[in-house]
Amino acid sequence: MKDSGAAVAHIFNSAVAAAAIGAAWEAGILDVLNQNRVLNLADFAEEHGLHLRSTAAVVRALAAVGVVETDGGGEVVPAEHFAEVYRTRSFFHWMTRGSGELFRRMPELLPERARHGDYYQRDSAAIAFACREISAFSYDPWFWKAIDRIEREPAVVADLGCGSGERLIQLLTRLPHAEALGIDVAEPALAEAAVATAEAGMADRTTLVVEDVLTMAPRPEFDRVELLTCFMMGHDFWPRTQCVRTLRRLRELFPRAERFLLGDATRTVGVADRDLPTFTLGFEVAHELMGIQLPTVEEWESVFEEGGWVVVGKHWIDVAVGEVIFELEPR
Amino acid sequence: MKDSGAAVAHIFNSAVAAAAIGAAWEAGILDVLNQNRVLNLADFAEEHGLHLRSTAAVVRALAAVGVVETDGGGEVVPAEHFAEVYRTRSFFHWMTRGSGELFRRMPELLPERARHGDYYQRDSAAIAFACREISAFSYDPWFWKAIDRIEREPAVVADLGCGSGERLIQLLTRLPHAEALGIDVAEPALAEAAVATAEAGMADRTTLVVEDVLTMAPRPEFDRVELLTCFMMGHDFWPRTQCVRTLRRLRELFPRAERFLLGDATRTVGVADRDLPTFTLGFEVAHELMGIQLPTVEEWESVFEEGGWVVVGKHWIDVAVGEVIFELEPR
Numbered sequence: 111m112k113d114s115g116a117a118v119a120h121i122f123n124s125a126v127a128a129a130a131i132g133a134a135w136e137a138g139i140l141d142v143l144n145q146n147r148v149l150n151l152a153d154f155a156e157e158h159g160l161h162l163r164s165t166a167a168v169v170r171a172l173a174a175v176g177v178v179e180t181d182g183g184g185e186v187v188p189a190e191h192f193a194e195v196y197r198t199r200s201f202f203h204w205m206t207r208g209s210g211e212l213f214r215r216m217p218e219l220l221p222e223r224a225r226h227g228d229y230y231q232r233d234s235a236a237i238a239f240a241c242r243e244i245s246a247f248s249y250d251p252w253f254w255k256a257i258d259r260i261e262r263e264p265a266v267v268a269d270l271g272c273g274s275g276e277r278l279i280q281l282l283t284r285l286p287h288a289e290a291l292g293i294d295v296a297e298p299a300l301a302e303a304a305v306a307t308a309e310a311g312m313a314d315r316t317t318l319v320v321e322d323v324l325t326m327a328p329r330p331e332f333d334r335v336e337l338l339t340c341f342m343m344g345h346d347f348w349p350r351t352q353c354v355r356t357l358r359r360l361r362e363l364f365p366r367a368e369r370f371l372l373g374d375a376t377r378t379v380g381v382a383d384r385d386l387p388t389f390t391l392g393f394e395v396a397h398e399l400m401g402i403q404l405p406t407v408e409e410w411e412s413v414f415e416e417g418g419w420v421v422v423g424k425h426w427i428d429v430a431v432g433e434v435i436f437e438l439e440p441r
Numbered sequence: 442m443k444d445s446g447a448a449v450a451h452i453f454n455s456a457v458a459a460a461a462i463g464a465a466w467e468a469g470i471l472d473v474l475n476q477n478r479v480l481n482l483a484d485f486a487e488e489h490g491l492h493l494r495s496t497a498a499v500v501r502a503l504a505a506v507g508v509v510e511t512d513g514g515g516e517v518v519p520a521e522h523f524a525e526v527y528r529t530r531s532f533f534h535w536m537t538r539g540s541g542e543l544f545r546r547m548p549e550l551l552p553e554r555a556r557h558g559d560y561y562q563r564d565s566a567a568i569a570f571a572c573r574e575i576s577a578f579s580y581d582p583w584f585w586k587a588i589d590r591i592e593r594e595p596a597v598v599a600d601l602g603c604g605s606g607e608r609l610i611q612l613l614t615r616l617p618h619a620e621a622l623g624i625d626v627a628e629p630a631l632a633e634a635a636v637a638t639a640e641a642g643m644a645d646r647t648t649l650v651v652e653d654v655l656t657m658a659p660r661p662e663f664d665r666v667e668l669l670t671c672f673m674m675g676h677d678f679w680p681r682t683q684c685v686r687t688l689r690r691l692r693e694l695f696p697r698a699e700r701f702l703l704g705d706a707t708r709t710v711g712v713a714d715r716d717l718p719t720f721t722l723g724f725e726v727a728h729e730l731m732g733i734q735l736p737t738v739e740e741w742e743s744v745f746e747e748g749g750w751v752v753v754g755k756h757w758i759d760v761a762v763g764e765v766i767f768e769l770e771p772r
Contacts, residue, residue, distance in 0.1 A: 114525035115718065121462075121506050121522075122529070122719040124455030125536060126544070126726055131452075133547035160551045167729035168547065173714040174722050175452050181713070191452075194445035202453060210545030213457070214537060216464035216499065220491045383504040383511070387446065388453040391505050395457055397496035 119127045123174040129367045130171035130211075131195055131347060132203035136239075137441050139169070143178065144196050151184040160409045181384060201389040201430060202241035208237035209396050219399050230400055238299065241342065242276060249341055252425040256371050256437050258424070264288055264336035268364065270323045271295075271343030275303030279310045281339070289315045291331060295322045324356055329361055336373075344374035345397070345404050350413060353405070357417025361440060369439060376432035377404040388429035407434055414438060442581055446696065451722045454505045454539035457752040460541075461502035463534035467570075470500070474509065474519050475527050482515040497594055525719075532761060539568035539628055542728050550730050561731055569630065572673065573607055576615045580672055580704045583756040587702050587768050588615060590754070593618055595667035602626075602674035606634025610641045612670070620646045622662060626653045646655025659694055666695045668702075675705035676728070676735050681744060684736070692771060700770060701750060707763035708735040720761035745769060 134140050138158065142149045153170060155162040155440050169186050172178045172195075172293070179189045191317040196200070205213070212219070212229045219230060263285050269277050272292030282290050283302070290312070294300050300318050317331055324346065338377065347353040397404050407426070414421055423437030465471050469489065470654040473480050482500060487561040500517050503509045503526075510520045516763040526533070536544070542562045543550070550561060567740030594616050594703075600608050604621035613621050627633050631649050648662055655677065669691065691701070709721050728735050738757070745752055745767070 114522045116528060117507070118522050118525040119717065119719045120451075121455040121458055122536070123717060123722045125533075126723045127452055128456030129547050130546040131728075133551070137551055159553050161553050161556055161732075163729045163734070164551050164732075167726040168551070170714055171722060171726055174717055176448070176715065191445045191449050194454075198449060198453070202456075205453070205456060206545060207548070207666055210541065211709030213460040214541030214545065216460050217467040217538070220464070220468055220495050220499070222490050222492050232446060283696040320642040334644075356484040383501055386450065386454060386505055386506065388450040390683045391454045391502060395461075395498040395502055398494045401492075401495075403494070 112266065120175070123167050123171070126171045127175040127177065129206045130168045131199055132206040133168050134172060135199045135203055136166070137168070139165075140196055140199060141382075143186065143192065147188060149186045151180075151186060157394040158315055179310055183313070185297060192251070197390045198430075201241045201392070204244065204389075205392040205396075208233050208240050209392070212396055212399055213392075215270075216399065217318050225401060234298070236295070238274060238302075241273070245276070245342060248427060248429050249435065252370060252427055252435050253341075253371065253373065254284070256423065256425065256435060257281075259437070260337065264368070266291055266331075267332045267337040267339060268293060268332070268335040268367075270338065270340035270360075271346075272303060272318075273299045275300075275306045275316075277339065277341065278303065279307060279312060280318060281332075282307075282310075282312050282315055288337075289334075290317070291335060292316065292318045293321050293323060294318075294324070295320065322397065324352070332363050336366050337369050338364055338367045339371045339373075341373040342375070344372050344410075345402060346407075348403060348405050350405075350409070353413050354417045359420055361418040367440065369437065371435060371437055373433065373435040375404065376410065376434055377406045379408070386431055390432075391441060393431045407432065410434070410436065415441065451506070452644065454502070456651065457502045458506040458508065458716070459533050460537045461499045462508070462530055462709060463537040464499050465503060466498070466530045466534055467538070468499070470496075470517075471527055471530055474517065474523065479520060480517045482511075502650050529719045529761075531571045531578065532723070535568065535571040535575065535720075536723040536727075539564050539571050539596070543724075543727055543730055544723075547730065556561070556732060565627070565629070569605055569633075572604070576607070576673060579758060579760050580766065583758055583766050584676055584702065587754065587766060588612075590768070591668065591700055593697070597622055597665045598668040598670060599624060599663070599666040599698075601669065601671035601691075602677075603634060603649075604630045606631075606637045606647075606649075608670065608672065609634065610638060610643060613638075613641075613643050613646055619668075620665075621646065621648070622666060623649045624654060624657070625649075627653065629733070657694070663694050664696060667697055668700050669695055669698045670702045670704075672702075672704040672733050673706070675703050675741075676733060678758060679734060679736050679740075681736075681740070684744050685748045688744060688750055692749040698771065700768065702766060702768055704764065704766040706735065707741065708737045709753075709763050720760055721763075724762045740765065741765070741767065746772065 176189045176191045176194045176321045178186050180186050245321045261375050266289045267281050268291040273295050278290045309323045418441050419438040420441045422439050426436040427433040486496045493736045504511050507520045507522045508526045509517050511517050540563050597620045598612050599622040603625050609623045678687040749772050750769040751772045753770050756766040758764040
C-alpha cells in the first residue's frame with residue numbers, strides 16, 4: 111500500500127490543476143511559456159489586465175502537479191510535464207471548460223427520473239474552442255492522406271456536422287475547383303461558418319444549410335455532391351438500427367457521392383481503467399452521463415454493409431479516444 | 442524525466458475522479474462500500490432508481506485512480522486509496538460540487554475588469570452539505586475541549602455565522618441551562634436553523650437574527666451574551682484594518698462576553714506547492730479567485746491585542762487548511 115495521504119492529495123490537486131490548465135491556455139499563459147520558456151507573473155498580469163493574485167493562483171495549481179516551476183519571485187518556467195500538457199491542453203479544456211457543468215452536476219444526472227428533456231448543460235462556445243484544436247490534432251494528418259487518395263476532384267463536397275466551417279475552408283483550399291455544402295443543426299455555428307467562408311473569399315463556392323443530418327429531407331443541391339465528409343458526429347447516428355437507417359439514407363440523399371470519409375471517436379476496448387490515456391475517461395464518462403452510447407470500432411464495422419457502404423480504407427488513429435477514419439464507397 | 446504521458450493522463454483522470462468522489466458520496470456509493478466492503482452495481486442502481494451506465498461510469502472514474510476496483514461483472518470493492526478518500530470526501534465535494542462553477546469559470550475571473558459585483562457563483566446548498574462534515578471533521582474535537590475548559594456555564598452563547606444551526610444545537614445540548622443566539626447573513630440557512638432547532642425542541646431557547654456580523658447594530662439581546670463562537674467565517678473580517686475594527690466592535694456589541702472561540706482556516710506558509718495536502722490548494726485558489734485574502738496564523742496573532750482581545754488558548758489543528766481555534770478573552 112502506497113502513502114494514500116500523498117496519493118489522494120495528488121488526485122485533489124490534479125483536479126484543481128486540470129481547471130488551471132484550461133484557464134492558462136485560454137489566458138495565454140501556456141503559449142507564452144512554450145515560446146519564451148519563462149513568464150514573469152507581474153508583467154504578464156499587468157500587460158493583460160489580469161488580477162495578479164488570481165493569476166498566481168492558477169500558476170500555483172500548475173506548479174503543484176509538475177507543469178511549471180516558480181521561483182517565489184514571480185518567474186515561472188516550464189517543468190517536466192509542461193510539454194505533454196501543452197500537447198493535450200485542448201482535452202483538459204474540453205473537460206473543465208466545455209463540459210465542466212456536466213461533471214459538476216454528476217450526482218444529479220444519475221437518477222433515471224432526472225434524465226428527461228434537456229437534463230444537462232454544456233458550454234457550446236467553449237467546446238467549439240477546444241474541438242477546433244482537437245479536430246486538427248486528432249484527424250488532420252490522416253484526413254489529408256485520405257483526401258490525397260481521391261483521384262478526381264469532386265464537383266461538390268458536403269461536410270456533415272460542419273460546425274464553424276474550418277474543414278469546409280480547408281477542403282476548398284485543397285480542392286480549388288470544387289464547391290462546398292456545409293450542413294449543421296447548430297445555427298450559431300453556421301453563422302460563424304458564414305463569416306469565416308466569406309472572410310476566406312469562398313462565400314460564392316459555399317452553401318450552408320441548417321439541417322439535422324439524421325432527419326433532413328432531399329434537396330436539389332445534394333444531387334451534385336460527390337464527396338461526403340463527417341467528423342466528430344458519427345456517434346450521433348447510433349444506436350445500431352438508427353445508424354443503419356442513417357447510412358442508407360445518406361446513400362439516397364447523396365446519390366452521386368463516390369466517397370464518404372467518416373471520422374470519429376470510438377469506445378475503448380481492452381484498456382484497464384488505470385491505464386486510460388488523457389481524454390478517454392472524461393470523454394466516455396461524459397457521454398454516459400449524456401446518455402450517448404459510443405460505438406466501438408467493431409460495432410461500426412458491423413453496420414456499413416447493411417447501411418449500403420463498403421470500407422475501402424481504415425485509419426486507426428487512436429491518439430486519445432479511439433479515433434478512426436473510415437473511407438467508404440457506395441456498395 | 443518521468444513518463445509524462447502517464448503522469449498527465451493521471452492528472453486528467455484525477456479531475457474526472459474528483460467529480461466522481463463528490464458524486465459517489467452524494468449518491469451513497471461511498472457509504473455502502475465503507476459499510477459492506479462490496480457493492481453490486483446493478484442492484485444498487487435498481488434500488489436507488491439510478492441510470493446503470495452512468496453509475497458504472499462514476500465507479501469507473503474511481504477505479505481509474507485506485508479508489509475502488511471492479512471485476513468486470515458489476516461487483517465493486519474498495520481499493521488502496523478508498524479509506525483516505527472516504528475520510529476526505531467532503532473536501533472533494535466542496536471543490537467539485539460546491540465550488541465547481543468557480544473553477545469552471547476560472548479564466549473569465551482573471552481579468553480585473555470582470556471582477557466587479559457578483560462576479561462569481563457557487564452552489565451554497567452544496568457548500569452547506571460539505572461544510573457540515575468539514576466543520577465536524579476539522580474543528581469538533583478541539584472545539585469541545587475548549588468548551589470543557591469554560592468553568593461557568595454561560596447565560597447566553599452567540600454563534601456568529603451560525604449557518605443552518607448545527608453548532609447552536611450542539612452547544613445547547615452541552616450547556617443545558619444556556620440560551621443561544623444565532624447570527625447569519627444568509628436567510629435560507631437561518632430558515633434551516635429555525636426548523637432544526639424546533640425539531641430539536643430548542644426553539645424556546647434559541648433566537649435567530651439575520652444580520653451581517655461585520656456591520657450589525659447593537660441589540661438588547663446581545664447584552665446577555667457571555668460566550669461568543671465563530672467558525673469558518675473569521676477570514677471575512679479581513680483585511681487587517683477591517684479585522685481590527687470588527688474585533689473591537691464585537692467587544693462593544695457583546696459587552697459581557699467572557700470568552701470568544703474563533704476557529705478558521707488560515708493561509709499555509711512554508712509548504713512546497715507539490716507537497717500540499719488534500720484541500721489546501723483548492724481552498725486557497727478558490728479564495729484568490731473570489732478576491733478573499735486568507736490571513737496566516739501570524740497575521741491573526743498580530744490583530745488581537747489591537748482588537749481588544751487577549752489569546753488564552755490556541756489549538757493548531759491543521760488537518761488540511763491551517764485550521765486553528767483561538768480562545769480569546771477581553772483585554
